[in-house]
Amino acid sequence: MKLFVYADKFFLEGGVTGPGFLEIKDGKFGAYFERLPNETAEVIDYAGKWIAPGLVDTHIHGFKNHDVMDNDFEGLMAISEGLLSCGVTSFLPTTLTSSLEMLNEVVAMIGENYTKVKGAKIKGIFLEGPFFTEKHKGAQNTNYFCDPSVEALETWQKLSGHFIKKIAIAPERKGAEDFIEFAVNDQVMVALAHSDATYDEAKQAVEKGASIFVHTFNGMSGLHHREPGMAGAAMNLPNVFAEIICDGHHVHPVAVNILMNARGRKETVMVTDCMMAGGMPEGHYQLGEFPVEVKEGAARLKSGSLAGSILQLKDAVKNVVAWGIATPEEAIYMASTAPSKSIGMDRECGKIAFNHDADFIVLTPKLELTATYLDGVCRYQDENLNGKEGDQ
Secondary structure, three states: OEEEEEEEEEEEOOEEEOOEEEEEEOOEEEEEEOOOOOOOOEEEEEEEEEEEEOEEEEEEOEEOOEEHHHOOHHHHHHHHHHHHHHOEEEEEEEEOOOOHHHHHHHHHHHHHHHHHOOOOEEOOEEEEEEEOOHHHOOOOOHHHOOOOOHHHHHHHHHHHOOOEEEEEEOOOOOOHHHHHHHHHHOOOEEEEOOEOOOHHHHHHHHHHOOOEEOOOOOOEOOOOOOOOHHHHHHHHOOOOEEEEEOOOOOOOHHHHHHHHHHHOOOOEEEEOOEOOOOOOOOEEEEEOOEEEEEEOOEEEOOOOOEOOEOOOHHHHHHHHHHOOOOOHHHHHHHHOHHHHHHOOOOOOOOOOOOOOEOOEEEEOOOOOEEEEEEOOEEEEEOHHHOOOOOOO
16 A cells, blocks of 8 residues: 655655655655645655654664673564664664674574564674774773684674674784685675774775774774874775764764764764663663663763763764754764665665665654654654654
């Protein structure tokens, strides 16, 4: 059955338009019309609202008191369902540095169960570690740090059903260049993270095929006028994507703006790096093997170091607009299309395009999330914002 969504503004693949009508047919996006083509068709009326692509979080460890490293399918389900309230319709469950044996178990669990989740869709696994450098360890466990291993990646691919989509390494570690070449040939996106690499080391990694810088400015060698480091590489090298955590704690808004201006908003990817305390009250939680205290909007280790975030991707969109460094169109792009492009999934998610899954969100002009749709069905709505229920 054909269905049409009416709204004041639509953030379509080709640009922003509206008011008008977006066709939904068999759970897929159809065409966009300025006028309703069939007067007898069913219309979901979102007058006064905006329709945008479902958001895509390519770096997230947990939500609603569950962590990917819990190795628990029920927890994975809870994360998937909870993310709908964040406007997220697709995501990459993200691991932490751990033993090879533990990582074996986690990737196998996700690979066996990802099609069973009922909320935000799992598009692959992001392995954040264990091939990192101690100086910029962040909240990663240095006991498990090691050099990049092709054999380990082959094992994870086999156990997960070839579901590893992205893996992060420190490019200065021994064997990094051979590992990058192997991973890229295996359709795994290689990201650079938790690294003290020089600019030249990062450049060599990118020339071998690395294409993403993980949570730029955090966990990496900084920009110095005589050694641009990883941060300089993230801003200057061509044809790469740079992640950024826009919670106001990890990176100052001015630094976020500098990155967006240098990198370009088409290649800046907003992520949350959210841990299990996302969507939960302040208090004490775990990030992998480390105790974390969540207070005043930030998650920190006992040392005071930041330990992931409690950021929701819908709030990252609001933040960069409120900071005056992005338009709503740019902000939505950086949280939907840019992430999907960074992992080579933009033919499946991250944009409103003909015959794509009808995964979209409904926003107020103040960028408050009203509703989240999966496959053309309303799966979350905020009653306080007068959301309209879709065809159930």
